[in-house]
Structures are given as C-alpha cells and as structure tokens.
Amino acid sequence: DAGVIQSPRHEVTEMGQEVTLRCKPISGHDYLFWYRQTMMRGLELLIYFNNNVPIDDSGMPEDRFSAKMPNASFSTLKIQPSEPRDSAVYFCASSLARFGGDTEAFFGQGTRLTVV
Amino acid sequence: DAKTTQPPSMDCAEGRAANLPCNHSTISGNEYVYWYRQIHSQGPQYIIHGLKNNETNEMASLIITEDRKSSTLILPHATLRDTAVYYCIVRVEALIFGTGTRLQVFP
Numbered sequence: 462d463a464g465v466i467q468s469p470r471h472e473v474t475e476m477g478q479e480v481t482l483r484c485k486p487i488s489g490h491d492y493l494f495w496y497r498q499t500m501m502r503g504l505e506l507l508i509y510f511n512n513n514v515p516i517d518d519s520g521m522p523e524d525r526f527s528a529k530m531p532n533a534s535f536s537t538l539k540i541q542p543s544e545p546r547d548s549a550v551y552f553c554a555s556s557l558a559r560f561g562g563d564t565e566a567f568f569g570q571g572t573r574l575t576v577v
Numbered sequence: 578d579a580k581t582t583q584p585p586s587m588d589c590a591e592g593r594a595a596n597l598p599c600n601h602s603t604i605s606g607n608e609y610v611y612w613y614r615q616i617h618s619q620g621p622q623y624i625i626h627g628l629k630n631n632e633t634n635e636m637a638s639l640i641i642t643e644d645r646k647s648s649t650l651i652l653p654h655a656t657l658r659d660t661a662v663y664y665c666i667v668r669v670e671a672l673i674f675g676t677g678t679r680l681q682v683f684p
Binding site: 465498506509517569570 | 609611615618619620621622623626628664670671672673674675676
C-alpha cells in the first residue's frame with residue numbers, strides 16, 4: 462500500500478477563496494483523522510470519521526471549515542472562505558478500528574496551506 | 578486536552594541510548610500509551626505502543642511502570658537521524674498530541 466495520500470502537497474490561495482484538501486486513506490482502514498499543525502498551537506485534531514461517519518468534529522475551528530467522507534477511500538477538508546490565519550500544515554491519518562485503540566494510525570505527508 | 582507531560586527538550590550523544598520520559602498519571606485502564614515522532618515538518622511517524630507490558634520493536638523499547646502512571650521510550654543507539662520531536666500520547670480512539678520532547682542528537 463502507498464500509505465495515506467494527501468493532495469495537493471502545497472497550496473497557495475488568496476484570502477476569501479475556497480480551498481479543498483484531499484485525503485486517500487490506507488485501504489481497509491476504518492478511521493480517518495484530520496489534523497492541523499501551526500507553530501503556535503501545535504498538532505490539533507480537527508475531526509475524525511469511523512466508517513465514513515463523523516464521530517467528533519469539536520476541533521473544527523469555525524463554520525468555515527467542513528469535512529466529508531463520501532466513501533471509504535476518500536475524504537475532503539474544505540475551507541470557505543479562507544483567511545490568512547488558516548495557513549498551516551494539514552495532516553490526514555487513518556487506522557484500523559479495534560477495541561481499545563490497539564492499532565497505530567498512519568499519517569500522510571501533509572498539505573502546506575498558505576493563505577495570502 | 579493532552580493527558581501526558583513530557584520535558585520540552587533533551588540532548589543525546591550519537592551512539593548512546595536516548596531515554597525519553599512521559600508522565601500520564603490520569604491514564605485509564607483501557608488506554609494505550611503511544612509514541613510518535615515528527616522529523617522536521619513531515620507527517621508524524623509511529624514508533625511503538627503498549628498497554629501494560631514492556632514492548633520492543635526494531636525502532637525502540639517502551640517501558641511502562643507497574644502503576645501505568647509513567648513510561649519511558651528508549652532509543653538504544655541514537656543516530657543523528659533520530660533528531661525529532663517525540664510525542665507520548667494516551668489513546669482511546671483519536672490521537673491527541675501534546676507539545677512533545679524535542680530530542681537533539683549530537684555527534
């Protein structure tokens with residue numbers, strides 16, 4: 462398996478534009494996680510899905526952020542409208558579902574978003 | 578909120594063992610201890626995890642105290658490529674990252 466694949470790797474956009482980040486999890490994994498990393502706030506969990514259903518979106522900062530998982534092999538994180546403070550590295554991760562958390566999560570290489 | 582406490586930084590000489598401590602005094606009986614590291618701005622990399630027994634794999638060893646309130650990650654022979662931020666995480670479902678320990682391996 463090629464691992465968790467994120468696209469694009471880099472995105473530069475103007476304030477007010479819509480931005481869509483994409484993630485393909487590892488085949489067969491049941492959990493998918495979206496994280497954001499900044500110097501100020503570190504690695505923050507934004508939202509995670511189990512079997513394509515959002516379980517916890519309490520980390521989503523504002524209504525401008527939305528995430529979907531239309532099927533087991535694809536997820537998107539959308540920001541509309543984007544603002545300069547959304548500039549960060551966004552990571553996607555996936556893992557198998559097992560009782561008690563006895564399974565590692567694998568991370569993608571991230572999307573570096575710059576909003577100017 | 579992160580449920581672990583780690584020193585912000587540590588140094589280690591190349592070839593020596595690096596011992597990274599972590600306190601997780603509020604850990605519950607069904608929560609696993611996970612260790613990840615992040616090299617520069619790459620995606621976090623899984624290292625090892627455990628519940629109550631000590632664990633060892635090709636990368637590291639994990640020592641968990643009997644009361645499970647703390648653990649130590651051991652890199653037996655640190656190399657320059659082990660320079661990274663190391664995160665100790667207590668997990669039920671999602672991984673919640675704290676600030677980690679910045680390990681600097683020097684020649």
